[in-house]
Amino acid sequence: MNIHEYQAKRIFKKFGINIPNGIIAYTPNEARDVALQISETGPWVVKAQIHAGSRDDGKFSDKRAGRKGGVRVSKTIDEVYTNADDMLENMLVTNQTDSKGRLVSRVYVEEFIKSAKKFYVSLAIDWVLANVILIVSPIIDNEDVGALTDIPNNFFKLNIGTEREIRTTQAKEILDFMGVNSDAKEMKSFINRLLKVFYAYDATMIEINPIGIAKDGEIWALDAKICFDRNSLYRHPDITKMADESEVSERELIALKNGFQYKELNSGIGIIVNGDGLAINTINEAQNIGLDTACFLNLKGGVDRDKIATSIKLIMTNPKVDGIFINILGGFLRCNLIADGILNVADDLGLNIPLVVRFEGTNKDEATEILYKSKLPLLIAEDTFTGLNMLKRAIEEEI
Amino acid sequence: MAILINKKTKVLVQGIxxxxxxxxIQRAKKYGTKIVAGVVPSKKEETHLGVPLFKTVKEAKEATGxxxxxxxxxxxxxxxxxxxxIDANLDFVVAITSGISVVDMMEIRQRLSNSKTILIGPNTPGIITPEQAYMGIFPDNIHKKGEIGLISRSSTLTYEVVxxxxxxxxxxSTIVGLGDDFIxxxxxxxxxxxxxxxxxxxxxVLIAGIGGNLEIETAKRYAEIxxxxxxxxxxxxxxxxxLGYDTFASKIICDGITETEDKKDILRQSGIIVVDDIKSLTNELSKI
Structure with a gap:
């Protein structure tokens, strides 16, 4: 789960990490007012709040915003107003969003901190080693893919051990790598505070791009991104409350609340599966025979009849879907529960687009029996390839 | 022969x-799996599904072997x-549970590094030696006895391949689901x-996961065998x-190797045959 920059900064502040003074604003007028509250003379920075990186290099879809990105230094109070006005209710497209971009519903206005040097800092998990890794780099452009060809020279990586903190000598190594001649103790306490946040909230990543080192040696978190482990959220009700529901589509949200994964891609067929691998294989095979995928739903190991029915409805009611393929390889998930779900939804909504069902595995026979008895106008396939071809023909016949 | 599990393996069930x-478990018993004990810390009955219950793993191990x-x-x-x-020194543990937190898994990995116990999973369909025994949630009757060893990071793709x-x-010979989780x-x-x-x-046969650098580590070590x-x-x-999890930070951790094509090259260099769909996989296998 992600939160906004301003929310991450509030957490940083609680842990004693330096952040610029800032206040959130929902309208240009509010932006102007809060700017004056923060500083009488400026300059200020106006920052679009969306759950995606590379905001600075992003472009707004409405041209009134000009060519500048979603992070703007504003020298006068009028500039604060104009910049906020440009960003709010506009779609920001960055390298990390899709082509539609994300709606900016709030901006963060903060004081401008002059820093002598800027660096990229992150804490992330090495999934293979099951370790937390600290990364520091002078590369503050996330899209600089070229930098990745020379990792040792461009990135300082440090394995954080079970002691969960770094020592002064390690802080010194970081400063040497950066080529900065400042106080190692300051760096050590900055990194250790970040680590405290990381472990206290069960984060899976903290990324600050950039940190600023001021002339006096003080270290500032000029940016803040925290990703949380969904599986740990039950320990952190305060974080769960920060979820910005406008950031995910309504359908995605319903699926998430039922414990499933739902993603929208283009328009075409809707796919219901019970695993990531199966999802990708089915989307690939569909593509091979010329079928685009509108969306897919991953029921994982779901075992709740009602939740399954609710989620099947998501696909059936998506107007971009012109045919549905339900492809289930039941292990934990029992095929008969899906069959019940299909009946339940068909009762409610009727079946007005082609539907092909493929069941394999746990309770397959029972499930197939349920579908046959229902006399619903659906097709039953033996495997993925056959099922997709049946669906293709059925869609063509509809048109 | 087979690996890990066979019809002689004495299995205890935690949370039976x-x-x-x-x-x-009922289905696994019917299949031929030797289920010898159930562990329920708050146990009220003496048996469940005809299996004797114990309060701790240690007790269950001592009483049933x-x-x-x-x-x-x-x-x-x-x-x-x-x-x-792990503390009871079992040979291996198969964790079906999904949704274990990352921080819990980091701690579990720490414990495993000082132990001989092998952990399969979590979030795995389990392990099965066809026509002998299984520990997991496998569909009935789709697995056939034979000579292909299967290791997978994707449960549903495993069924499709089988x-x-x-x-x-x-x-x-045996199918091992490593689990679909990050750790x-x-x-x-x-x-x-x-x-x-x-x-x-x-x-x-190795069925790769989506994203991540586990396959890279595999290639490096396979080349040394x-x-x-x-x-x-x-x-x-x-x-x-x-799907997948390629952030800028994870790209740095993976030494910049995150594109599927680059990973395929590294695997090939180590002597592993790489295919990108199930049809090509069966083609390669029929050549061997």
Missing amino acids: TGTQASFH ANASIVFVPAKQAKSAIIEA LELNKLGLGQ IGASFIDIIEKFNNDAKTKAI KHKKPVIALMINNPTKV
Whole structure:
């Protein structure tokens, strides 16, 4: 789960990490007012709040915003107003969003901190080693893919051990790598505070791009991104409350609340599966025979009849879907529960687009029996390839 | 022969009284799996499904000689259940539970590094030696006895591959689901080494996960093994970009190798045959 920059900064502040003074604003007028509250003379920075990186290099879809990105230094109070006005209710497209971009519903206005040097800092998990890794780099452009060809020279990586903190000598190594001649103790306490946040909230990543080192040696978190482990959220009700529901589509949200994964891609067929691998294989095979995928739903190991029915409805009611393929390889998930779900939804909504069902595995026979008895106008396939071809023909016949 | 599990393996079940566990354990018993004990810390009955119940893994092991455990305990309690099995020095533990937190898994991995116990999973369909025994949630009757060893990071793709193998009459020696989570216990190379020592296994199929750098580590270590069986890796391209976990930081951790094509090259250089769809996989296997 992600939160906004301003929310991450509030957490940083609680842990004693330096952040610029800032206040959130929902309208240009509010932006102007809060700017004056923060500083009488400026300059200020106006920052679009969306759950995606590379905001600075992003472009707004409405041209009134000009060519500048979603992070703007504003020298006068009028500039604060104009910049906020440009960003709010506009779609920001960055390298990390899709082509539609994300709606900016709030901006963060903060004081401008002059820093002598800027660096990229992150804490992330090495999934293979099951370790937390600290990364520091002078590369503050996330899209600089070229930098990745020379990792040792461009990135300082440090394995954080079970002691969960770094020592002064390690802080010194970081400063040497950066080529900065400042106080190692300051760096050590900055990194250790970040680590405290990381472990206290069960984060899976903290990324600050950039940190600023001021002339006096003080270290500032000029940016803040925290990703949380969904599986740990039950320990952190305060974080769960920060979820910005406008950031995910309504359908995605319903699926998430039922414990499933739902993603929208283009328009075409809707796919219901019970695993990531199966999802990708089915989307690939569909593509091979010329079928685009509108969306897919991953029921994982779901075992709740009602939740399954609710989620099947998501696909059936998506107007971009012109045919549905339900492809289930039941292990934990029992095929008969899906069959019940299909009946339940068909009762409610009727079946007005082609539907092909493929069941394999746990309770397959029972499930197939349920579908046959229902006399619903659906097709039953033996495997993925056959099922997709049946669906293709059925869609063509509809048109 | 087979690896890890056979009809003689004495299995204890942690969290046996849950609805899901009961359903799948009954089926596993019918299949031939030797279920010798159930562990329920708050036990009220003496038996469940005809299996004697114990309060701790240690007690169950001492009383029944169990050498492996299958964990059905809910995510929030799974860490202590798995650690209890590690502390009891069982040979291996299969964790079916999904949704275990990352921080819990980091701690479990820490414990495993000082132990001989092998953890399969979590979030795995389990392990099965066809026509002998299984620990997991496998569908009935789709697995056939044979000489292909299968190791997978994707549960559903495993079933899809097995069905295609069966069509060609290619049975399986043992199937090991490593689990679909970001952090798992045993990795590909641990199981490849076991298959290398198994007389019954002729070739090994590896089903890659989506994203991550586990396959890279596998390639590096596979290249170092002297006498080895052929390994064919199935790496399906990820067309959606919405699955997987490639952030800028993870790209740095993976030394910049995150594109599927680059990973395929590294695997090939280590001597592993790489294919990108199930059809090519069965083609390669019929050549061996």
